Amino acid sequence: MGFRIEGKVALVTGGGRDIGRACCLELAANGADVVVNYHSSSESALETVAEIEALGRRAVAVRADVTKPDNILALKEAAVDFGAGRVDILVNNAGGIIRRALLADLDPELLAETLRLNFTSVVLLCQAIVPVMAEHGGGKVINISSVAGHNGGAPTTPHYGPAKAAVSNFARTLTKEFGGSNIQVNSVAPGIIDNRFHEDHTPPEMFEKLVSGVPLARAGTNEDVAGAVAFLASPNADYISGDVIHVNGGLYFGQ
Numbered sequence: 203m204g205f206r207i208e209g210k211v212a213l214v215t216g217g218g219r220d221i222g223r224a225c226c227l228e229l230a231a232n233g234a235d236v237v238v239n240y241h242s243s244s245e246s247a248l249e250t251v252a253e254i255e256a257l258g259r260r261a262v263a264v265r266a267d268v269t270k271p272d273n274i275l276a277l278k279e280a281a282v283d284f285g286a287g288r289v290d291i292l293v294n295n296a297g298g299i300i301r302r303a304l305l306a307d308l309d310p311e312l313l314a315e316t317l318r319l320n321f322t323s324v325v326l327l328c329q330a331i332v333p334v335m336a337e338h339g340g341g342k343v344i345n346i347s348s349v350a351g352h353n354g355g356a357p358t359t360p361h362y363g364p365a366k367a368a369v370s371n372f373a374r375t376l377t378k379e380f381g382g383s384n385i386q387v388n389s390v391a392p393g394i395i396d397n398r399f400h401e402d403h404t405p406p407e408m409f410e411k412l413v414s415g416v417p418l419a420r421a422g423t424n425e426d427v428a429g430a431v432a433f434l435a436s437p438n439a440d441y442i443s444g445d446v447i448h449v450n451g452g453l454y455f456g457q
């Protein structure tokens with residue numbers, strides 16, 4: 203609590219579970235009304251909506267596959283309708299590894315699919331929502347990048363780390379075009395967050411090894427990431443744009 207975003211309208215992609223869900227709840231706890239986008243997590247998206255309403259804010263769950271341009275346009279329409287014309291905060295959270303692959307196993311379709319999910323979706327969502335923000339005096343875009351976008355990730359993520367690097371870089375490009383419209387575009391780069399992302403893609407012994415390199419001596423939580431997102435969504439961050447907040451427990455400074 204404590205960030206002043208009362209009455210702002212937020213759209214969070216992949217808001218039905220883990221980091222996205224924590225972002226929805228943190229933004230609502232700080233006063234925002236929230237459009238909870240989901241793809242497959244319908245049940246937990248509806249639970250998220252109920253939790254937001256219990257906080258006294260408005261919310262709606264909207265299904266959309268962010269890898270599909272027509273779904274993105276429909277999501278925009280639903281969000282603008284919910285916000286009575288406004289969307290003030292866009293959190294581009296949907297993303298993932300899809301599956302691990304060493305370079306020799308990286309087929310063109312996995313590469314294309316990973317870029318569509320982690321990067322193209324961010325570009326198309328910004329294309330849809332940023333003009334709405336500009337019409338209403340400004341807004342905040344927060345992209346969920348990754349430590350992998352900065353340190354190259356694991357040998358098994360040659361498709362994912364570079365896609366996340368593009369996300370952080372894109373925030374800088376948009377800053378140059380839309381800074382004069384009072385739109386701040388930043389990234390949050392999580393490190394090792396203990397959630398389904400690793401349950402799905404990281405064997406337990408690999409996960410333990412990754413966490414053992416974290417100076418703060420624990421994996422991150424979904425809420426650790428959501429706190430940085432709420433800060434960037436607030437007026438406290440009005441003079442920060444094109445930047446990255448690393449939420450990784452000091453991983454950069456480990457061995």
Ligand SMILES: NC(=O)c1ccc[n+]([C@@H]2O[C@H](COP(=O)([O-])OP(=O)(O)OC[C@H]3O[C@@H](n4cnc5c(N)ncnc54)[C@H](OP(=O)(O)O)[C@@H]3O)[C@@H](O)[C@H]2O)c1
Pocket residue numbers: 215216217218219220221222239240241242243244266267268269295296297298299319346347348349350391392393394395396397398399400
């Ligand atoms: N966990 C980590 O350690 C870590 C570290 C660095 C960065 N990240 C990034 O953090 C973000 C959130 O991931 P997470 O950690 O919360 O893991 P997660 O539990 O795997 O969540 C992935 C999210 O992406 C959504 N999603 C996937 N494909 C989608 C599609 N085609 N259309 C719409 N939504 C889609 C999922 O929605 P549904 O469930 O509704 O399908 C889900 O909400 C991702 O961008 C990820 O790359 C995570």
